[in-house]
Amino acid sequence: MxxxxxxxxxxxxxxxxxxxxxxxxxxxxxxxxxxxxxxxxQAPGKWCDLSLHFVWSDNAEAMQFNCAFDxxxxxxxxxxxxELLMRVNERLWLGHFTLWAEEGLPMYRHALPLRGAIGxxxxxxxxxxxxxxxxxxxxxxxxxxxxxxxxxAEQAIEAAMLETVGEA
Numbered sequence: 001m002x003x004x005x006x007x008x009x010x011x012x013x014x015x016x017x018x019x020x021x022x023x024x025x026x027x028x029x030x031x032x033x034x035x036x037x038x039x040x041x042q043a044p045g046k047w048c049d050l051s052l053h054f055v056w057s058d059n060a061e062a063m064q065f066n067c068a069f070d071x072x073x074x075x076x077x078x079x080x081x082x083e084l085l086m087r088v089n090e091r092l093w094l095g096h097f098t099l100w101a102e103e104g105l106p107m108y109r110h111a112l113p114l115r116g117a118i119g120x121x122x123x124x125x126x127x128x129x130x131x132x133x134x135x136x137x138x139x140x141x142x143x144x145x146x147x148x149x150x151x152x153a154e155q156a157i158e159a160a161m162l163e164t165v166g167e168a
Contacts, residue, residue: 016056016063016119023125024052045133047140052129061115065095067132068107069140073099073147081106083153084146088139094131097139106143108132 020039024031030042041052048070055064073081081099085106089096095110110128112120142160145151151159 014119016114017054019120019122020054020056020063020125023122024129027129043129043133045140046137047144050133050136052132056119061113061117063112063114063120065110065112065128065132066107067109067129067136068100068105069136069143071106071143071147072104073106073143074104077147078104080146080153081143084142084156087153087157088142092135095135097135108136 053066142156145156
């Protein structure tokens with residue numbers, strides 16, 4: 001499919017990243033906007049800090065969003081982590097988990113196509129952030145079980161997805 005260069009004009013004086021910046025600002029997290037098309041955010045999680053990275057592409061008219069765990073996967077465990085990624089991704093409705101092999105970082109990724117729209121809405125940005133954080137919190141224990149506990153991917157998913165019933 002040929003790539004067409006598009007020039008987007010923002011009639012409302014707000015670049016799509018302005019919406020991201022104002023939305024994540026509501027959470028009062030540490031934010032760094034390195035350029036017009038990129039924002040980095042550090043967010044506290046239940047298990048570890050999360051690094052959120054938003055990138056806007058005028059050509060694709062889309063926003064790419066990554067949410068990385070503050071953990072490194074040793075090379076010896078990367079094969080089992082890839083198996084875990086497959087099992088985790090089967091359980092997701094939106095986005096997917098991947099391993100940034102160069103850095104050994106597990107991360108959640110999602111893209112928001114916005115062709116024909118001026119940019120994302122505040123609600124769309126909140127949905128991306130809240131979905132990513134929910135999924136990262138939900139599957140963090142499985143990654144820990146595989147990386148540091150020596151579990152297989154199947155054992156880690158079973159242990160992480162264990163839901164208690166009733167009260168003690």
